[in-house]
Amino acid sequence: MNNFHYRIPTEIYFGKNQIENLKNITAFGKTVLLVYGGQSIKKMGLYNKVKSILEDCRMNVFELGGVEPNPKIESVRKGVDICKKEKVDVVLPVGGGSVLDCAKVIAAGAKYDGDPWDLVLDGSKIAGALPVVTVLTLSATGSEMDEFAVISDMDKNEKWGTGSEYIKPAFSILDPTYTFSVSKKQTAAGTADIMSHIFENYFTNAEGAFVQARFCESLLKTCIKYGPVALNEPDNYEARANLMWTSSLAINGLLSLGAEVTWCVHPMEHELSAFYDITHGEGLAILTPVWMEYVLSDKTAEKFAQYGENVFDLPKGKNPMETAKEAISKTREFFAVMGLPATLGQLGIDETHFDKMAEKAADGLETAFVPLTKDDVKQIFKNAL
Amino acid sequence: MNNFHYRIPTEIYFGKNQIENLKNITAFGKTVLLVYGGQSIKKMGLYNKVKSILEDCRMNVFELGGVEPNPKIESVRKGVDICKKEKVDVVLPVGGGSVLDCAKVIAAGAKYDGDPWDLVLDGSKIAGALPVVTVLTLSATGSEMDEFAVISDMDKNEKWGTGSEYIKPAFSILDPTYTFSVSKKQTAAGTADIMSHIFENYFTNAEGAFVQARFCESLLKTCIKYGPVALNEPDNYEARANLMWTSSLAINGLLSLGAEVTWCVHPMEHELSAFYDITHGEGLAILTPVWMEYVLSDKTAEKFAQYGENVFDLPKGKNPMETAKEAISKTREFFAVMGLPATLGQLGIDETHFDKMAEKAADGLETAFVPLTKDDVKQIFKNAL
Structure with missing residues (x-):
């Protein structure tokens, strides 16, 4: 820690x-x-x-x-x-x-x-x-x-x-x-934003921040349980309350202190919003699983497997790479259940500005969970098309 | 919530x-x-x-x-x-x-x-x-x-x-x-105290406080993972750090706010300490599993089963009463691994003052997770002998 x-x-x-x-x-x-x-x-x-x-x-x-x-x-x-x-x-x-x-x-x-x-x-x-x-x-x-x-x-x-x-x-x-009157679209995008804040903190190389990692998983489970409830029953108090308190806890320092890491999906999404004025949470929902797949390797598989086991209750002790892949699939499925877009194409975004966007987004990402260059970011954008 | x-x-x-x-x-x-x-x-x-x-x-x-x-x-x-x-x-x-x-x-x-x-x-x-x-x-x-x-x-x-x-x-x-120089006895007792603070918040009748419950489980898992490490490797920084931060988070309001409940094991232990000047955490370690067994019923089995599943990774979906009982056994086993006493007799406490102690401890426990009378408390003391 x-x-x-x-x-x-x-x-x-x-x-x-x-x-x-x-x-x-x-x-x-x-x-x-x-x-x-x-x-x-x-x-x-x-x-x-x-x-x-x-x-x-x-x-x-x-x-x-x-x-x-x-x-x-x-x-x-x-x-x-x-x-x-x-x-x-x-x-x-x-x-x-x-x-x-x-x-x-x-x-x-x-x-x-x-x-x-x-x-x-x-x-x-x-x-x-x-x-x-x-x-x-x-x-x-x-x-x-x-x-x-x-x-x-x-x-x-x-x-x-x-x-x-x-x-x-x-x-x-x-x-x-x-928040009862928040639209389905904004409820889904808001949930994706909360989850992305948690992911940014969870995927860290800081060692020994066990409490923080378990708290991340707690808040992710909360989003996964109550996101769909809030979508389908907009005036479900329990769902809205748990999401609201989670939104604050995800980014107030509780998850990050002692486990600091450079955020990487947010900077990428900020480029999308800056060029296309799209809904932040939708951009995040598209980029997150693509980023996960891109940085998945033998080195990171264990962390993604842990995520799958502790958040999605995937069976423990299996091959980490398999569990990791399943965890990423589960993430994608969850965003689909929330009605969130899965590709940049759905938001009318094409390759036009990728070069410029990637250059700006990559600035500083050499200290991310998995360091990313301009070319990496550009490839992630492409994979998200 | x-x-x-x-x-x-x-x-x-x-x-x-x-x-x-x-x-x-x-x-x-x-x-x-x-x-x-x-x-x-x-x-x-x-x-x-x-x-x-x-x-x-x-x-x-x-x-x-x-x-x-x-x-x-x-x-x-x-x-x-x-x-x-x-x-x-x-x-x-x-x-x-x-x-x-x-x-x-x-x-x-x-x-x-x-x-x-x-x-x-x-x-x-x-x-x-x-x-x-x-x-x-x-x-x-x-x-x-x-x-x-x-x-x-x-x-x-x-x-x-x-x-x-x-x-x-x-x-x-x-x-x-x-905390590297803290003795085994005090390390164990401290861990039991932290866990008791978490239990006091976790076993609540407040509805819909999902975030708080998951946070409780996160901190309990931290104690269970790092308590024995700190005991066996007193200068293990990661273990000491996680326990230290957990001690603060367990009682600073994060777990209780939105899920308030009347504490019940602490008041009982305070009577032990008041009459016998024993180590607080040792008293808690003795009383906690006894209290759990005493309040276990068809009504509370599900909560104890949830505790077993989410903290001790017991298999999900089994008969709640069976899982609950196993969770309580696991709790007792954990305290034993920590070298904590299991009976009041081990601390030289007998029935002499039980009547007076129970009367004082029970004051206010009608609003506990499971309401307790003077007779209930006295019986818990007896079961702990």
């Missing part, structure tokens, strides 16, 4: 009607920037509820609506401008990971003199941030409890993840009932 | 040489009360190391040594007196759970006008505490990351657990190498 520093300052109010605890936002000041996406929070009555609580608390409320999936740097800039002009004290995103990510970089940008894109390119430039309080409506990115944010500049076909201790939310409200 | 409020403010510096981060204690003030037990931290050089770091930081250091296992209220009172007289800013226990628990109640007592025993009897009376920074030398109680402390008054044969948000440590240093 590697040395680590565990620090998860975010508090979570989890469960039905926890929105009442939003009143605790007053600890951070009087002026709030409410950040949200489209109409869904209005349709479900959450927008009015939030506004009414803020009103009861006599907060001054400014708003930034219309934050898009794969949030754009332009939205961040708008939010930063409001924060600076109106002397905002606290940023309150209400929505899914895109809204939260946008708000987190707004919070950092409010304390930064230059263009916030600098902070996306280099998280170490974040030297402070307004406090962020989140209300989550989609189980996927884990942004409600972590230090990360992913922002795109579509003009440049760039999508980057940034991170800083300063943008960990102060507290987050996780009410699984808010 | 029940509603919950997740708040784990304690930071952890985990791994080799993390003691260097002790310098961060200066954030809490200039005057520190160093709390420790016997000679072991001096023998291993940790005492000198800590003193030298505090000196480098120009801290004023007061000391309270000689804190006993099953820490006594008299030690707490001594510490509180020093804190009040010397205007101590921060309390620094260096040792195992007993030292940490003692220090946590000292920290609370320093901010309380009456006798600190009041705070042991009623944690809600804790309305503030000095910051606590811990350096851990024994994997067992999880006190380094939780809100609990257990203090005894041997004159009254009383041993009670108290708890408060205020006594959660600010940060803790967990260096597994400090």
Whole structure:
């Protein structure tokens, strides 16, 4: 197990009607920037509820609506401008990971003199941030409890993840009932995103991180059990609750600390989203089994076999390579059951930009679970067609 | 899954040489009360190391040594007196759970006008505490990351657990190498204590807390894998590291939040320790399988079978009662492998005080996984003879 520093300052109010605890936002000041996406929070009555609580608390409320999936740097800039002009004290995103990510970089940008894109390119430039309080409506990115944010500049076909201790939310409200209205497509994509976060941590070369590996398997089993339930019974509280809590635990540091590894499927997918603005989780579901097959070797077979045995209950003690292959098949089958696409072709993606995408994605992957070059990444993209 | 409020403010510096981060204690003030037990931290050089770091930081250091296992209220009172007289800013226990628990109640007592025993009897009376920074030398109680402390008054044969948000440590240093010198007996007892914390959370009637149950199984598997390794190879870093991190995760809220249940084996063991001053973990190892057998019924068989299947890899799909019984046997066998005692007789305990002990232990157990009366508890004690 590697040395680590565990620090998860975010508090979570989890469960039905926890929105009442939003009143605790007053600890951070009087002026709030409410950040949200489209109409869904209005349709479900959450927008009015939030506004009414803020009103009861006599907060001054400014708003930034219309934050898009794969949030754009332009939205961040708008939010930063409001924060600076109106002397905002606290940023309150209400929505899914895109809204939260946008708000987190707004919070950092409010304390930064230059263009916030600098902070996306280099998280170490974040030297402070307004406090962020989140209300989550989609189980996927884990942004409600972590230090990360992913922002795109579509003009440049760039999508980057940034991170800083300063943008960990102060507290987050996780009410699984808010996810009852999430569409089948987004439920499936969200589950694939959660699973990919777990995979990124699970397939590590760090030695002796036994606890972390077992926790990864626990969370993968949770996704596999409850993903299809949530798909078929959208208002199944137990399923939505387990997926929601799993989304936070998958990426808040619990799985990675002591077992650090360079993520590799996420950087590849970010290139897909940057060039084609597709749904992140769909891209991940396509790339994950292809990546698994590509890196499977005598050297990695044991780890993939362990995955199959401990997550899919495949029989123990068989030939590791056979079990590994079956585990990868099971992964592919699971994504199919979730109705997720299996090929890039299904999303209208062809080879056009593979060269450029592979070059960008491969930057840094020499320290991944299995090191990957530009040519490797390009081949993975091709295998995913 | 029940509603919950997740708040784990304690930071952890985990791994080799993390003691260097002790310098961060200066954030809490200039005057520190160093709390420790016997000679072991001096023998291993940790005492000198800590003193030298505090000196480098120009801290004023007061000391309270000689804190006993099953820490006594008299030690707490001594510490509180020093804190009040010397205007101590921060309390620094260096040792195992007993030292940490003692220090946590000292920290609370320093901010309380009456006798600190009041705070042991009623944690809600804790309305503030000095910051606590811990350096851990024994994997067992999880006190380094939780809100609990257990203090005894041997004159009254009383041993009670108290708890408060205020006594959660600010940060803790967990260096597994400090546990290399822990004796076989204490290694075994510590492992039994960790496992008991997990069992107390695992055997719950809360519905739908799937993530929490899988996490419990992950940590139990860790204890079962690494407990014997640590026993036979005391300086096996991987084993000590996994046990140490498991001790913290078992009781910091991760397993219990959303799946709350009344603990029942711990209260029973506290009566043993209060009357006989035995090693806590040994008492737990004796009572746990006896309790399991006592509460096993058609109603609970499925949960025990699940435990057997998921922790001991017993074959799935067999008759639940048979699997449950095998799981309990496996538990007993594991404790035997760890060299732990199996009967109260081995510890010199007879029926003398069972009546009084059962009466005190049963108070509140009507809400346990299987509700227990005074007569039930008495019978469990008898079955453990």
